Amino acid sequence: MGFGFGRVTVARRTVSVAIVGAGPRGTAVLERLIANLGPAGPWADTPAELHVVEPHTPGAGRVWDPAQPAHLLMNTVAGHATAFPDDTVRMAGPPATGPTLMEWAREHAPGIEPWEHPNRALMGRYLAWAHARIAASAAPGTRIVAHPTRAVGLDPDGPGGRSRLRLADGTELLADAVVLATGHTDRLPSPEQRALADAADRHGLLYLPPGHPREARLDLLPPGEPVLVRGLALNFFDQLALLTAGRGGRFEEAGPGGRLRYVPSGREPLVLAGSGRGVPYLARNQVPGEMPAGHSLVHFDEAALGRLTAREPGTVDFAKEVLPLIEREAAEAWDRTGVGAGIGTGVGTGVRTAGSFDMAAVDRPLTGRTFAGRAEFGGWLREWLRADMAAARAPGHSPLKAAAGAVTAVKGQVRRLVAAGVLTGGSYRELEWFRSFGAHLSSGPPASRIAELIALGEAGVVEFLGARPVVSVDDTAGRYVMTSPTTGGSPATARALLDAWLPGQDLAETAEPLLAGLVAAGLARPHTAGTGAGTEPTGALDVGAGDLRVRAADGRAHPHLFAVGIPVEGVHWNTPIGAKARANAEMFRQADTIARAALEWAARP
Numbered sequence: 001m002g003f004g005f006g007r008v009t010v011a012r013r014t015v016s017v018a019i020v021g022a023g024p025r026g027t028a029v030l031e032r033l034i035a036n037l038g039p040a041g042p043w044a045d046t047p048a049e050l051h052v053v054e055p056h057t058p059g060a061g062r063v064w065d066p067a068q069p070a071h072l073l074m075n076t077v078a079g080h081a082t083a084f085p086d087d088t089v090r091m092a093g094p095p096a097t098g099p100t101l102m103e104w105a106r107e108h109a110p111g112i113e114p115w116e117h118p119n120r121a122l123m124g125r126y127l128a129w130a131h132a133r134i135a136a137s138a139a140p141g142t143r144i145v146a147h148p149t150r151a152v153g154l155d156p157d158g159p160g161g162r163s164r165l166r167l168a169d170g171t172e173l174l175a176d177a178v179v180l181a182t183g184h185t186d187r188l189p190s191p192e193q194r195a196l197a198d199a200a201d202r203h204g205l206l207y208l209p210p211g212h213p214r215e216a217r218l219d220l221l222p223p224g225e226p227v228l229v230r231g232l233a234l235n236f237f238d239q240l241a242l243l244t245a246g247r248g249g250r251f252e253e254a255g256p257g258g259r260l261r262y263v264p265s266g267r268e269p270l271v272l273a274g275s276g277r278g279v280p281y282l283a284r285n286q287v288p289g290e291m292p293a294g295h296s297l298v299h300f301d302e303a304a305l306g307r308l309t310a311r312e313p314g315t316v317d318f319a320k321e322v323l324p325l326i327e328r329e330a331a332e333a334w335d336r337t338g339v340g341a342g343i344g345t346g347v348g349t350g351v352r353t354a355g356s357f358d359m360a361a362v363d364r365p366l367t368g369r370t371f372a373g374r375a376e377f378g379g380w381l382r383e384w385l386r387a388d389m390a391a392a393r394a395p396g397h398s399p400l401k402a403a404a405g406a407v408t409a410v411k412g413q414v415r416r417l418v419a420a421g422v423l424t425g426g427s428y429r430e431l432e433w434f435r436s437f438g439a440h441l442s443s444g445p446p447a448s449r450i451a452e453l454i455a456l457g458e459a460g461v462v463e464f465l466g467a468r469p470v471v472s473v474d475d476t477a478g479r480y481v482m483t484s485p486t487t488g489g490s491p492a493t494a495r496a497l498l499d500a501w502l503p504g505q506d507l508a509e510t511a512e513p514l515l516a517g518l519v520a521a522g523l524a525r526p527h528t529a530g531t532g533a534g535t536e537p538t539g540a541l542d543v544g545a546g547d548l549r550v551r552a553a554d555g556r557a558h559p560h561l562f563a564v565g566i567p568v569e570g571v572h573w574n575t576p577i578g579a580k581a582r583a584n585a586e587m588f589r590q591a592d593t594i595a596r597a598a599l600e601w602a603a604r605p
Contacts, residue, residue, distance in 0.1 A: 023061025425530020
């Protein structure tokens with residue numbers, strides 16, 4: 001039997017909620033549960049047991065391990081990071097707040113500036129501290145139970161209408177509601193990856209598949225020996241830091257404009273790298289004393305977004321109706337800045353003038369270019385990188401960096417458009433292209449990483465192969481071989497191959513037993529976008545876009561099973577992005593929605 005509390009019926013019995021995954025999102029859900037169960041919440045005085053299942057450090061999770069090397073950097077500036085909602089967050093639950101990373105750092109890591117990119121270990125310590133503070137804030141009747149293990153199975157239709165959650169240590173939990181905040185889980189190897197691993201077994205080679213950089217067995221790469229590397233995005237920069245600074249090398253100042261010189265330790269391998277584009281992600285703006293400037297939307301504004309989201313489900317064509325808005329937005333920023341410096345179609349092509357923003361040229365700067373060999377291409381690419389680094393150090397004078405700011409600004413609009421469910425199924429292929437393009441243009445490494453890469457090229461530690469690399473196995477020589485149409489000369493060969501990227505989520509290919517088991521049992525299903533014959537699988541775990549309830553194979557929404565974050569990438573968009581301070585962060589709004597729905601179900605009479 002329950003009793004009325006405001007507009008909510010509160011149960012006298014102890015309610016239980018299990019959170020699977022306690023990285024930033026799982027911790028946000030925990031905070032919202034505690035706030036809604038607290039003195040200012042509608043479920044005040046309700047006895048509750050909150051189970052937190054996380055094999056890594058609670059709060060930090062897998063990505064933000066506080067023990068990781070200090071030379072692995074955050075990709076966002078310190079002044080944007082927070083683990084707590086603030087008064088900009090529009091949510092139904094009771095307000096609560098806590099220190100941002102910068103506020104916490106004043107006591108725990110003094111000297112950090114808001115425009116800097118701190119190391120990830122520091123962020124991990126902050127997130128772990130935030131989790132502990134949140135757990136300690138629970139009302140006396142709320143018990144937090146930590147389970148330092150993985151969840152491996154779930155039956156949402158257990159005894160008494162509760163969910164039965166099986167853990168890897170043999171524990172079984174009964175919970176009124178379960179929240180899946182599993183983050184970036186592993187994928188099954190692709191046929192190509194299995195073939196490359198088989199070749200390694202046959203010839204005694206080393207194949208390091210895609211995954212989290214810190215978990216790769218980079219220690220198996222011998223000093224001085226070549227290693228073929230596929231991927232030049234953020235994962236690559238992390239791997240490179242571990243193979244250079246992580247092995248005792250150091251960078252020294254070598255001139256104005258942030259120029260560096262690399263002093264090798266002698267323990268580095270020779271990195272031979274290529275990627276689909278053939279060039280690294282462009283540098284983020286990095287101006288000491290200045291926070292990144294924003295962009296005011298002109299074309300893809302609220303009115304334009306409103307017209308699109310008002311359409312019927314599955315009727316908006318991203319390529320024909322959305323991408324032109326994005327391109328006009330970026331061109332507007334480009335034009336406003338004036339004359340550019342050549343980045344986008346490549347250094348040496350002449351001065352770029354206002355009105356010449358070209359998405360395709362920015363995305364694929366090596367189209368139509370060939371070089372006699374790796375040495376010639378390396379010289380060209382270092383000049384290209386120097387120009388990009390200079391633009392990132394003075395973004396107010398760079399049309400390209402202005403366009404990057406515009407693309408950053410439209411990502412929030414795209415996120416809302418995807419959540420509205422109005423895109424056609426075929427649009428998701430174009431949406432994936434835009435995700436990649438936007439990451440290349442506006443979500444790259446800090447400019448300091450580009451300076452390091454130039455220095456590593458000058459020191460002979462890194463050589464570049466070019467675009468669209470093809471990897472094969474020379475069974476006679478017992479070596480991996482990599483070629484690129486960008487560069488002539490002899491193919492690159494090595495006894496080691498490193499795939500330096502983090503695979504996207506795809507429920508059909510997940511190696512996570514919890515998620516795979518739900519699908520196999522018909523208790524969850526992959527999400528498809530679009531309507532009728534025009535549907536397209538997105539790789540996401542299917543949930544309601546608004547309530548985030550998991551949908552079973554028959555489309556039925558589970559009343560007490562929720563999922564949030566990276567597993568639902570496709571229903572929502574750009575889910576790896578964390579919470580930004582003072583920005584009405586979606587992560588906290590979703591956490592509050594889930595917490596209140598879970599408690600409403602759990603505390604029903």
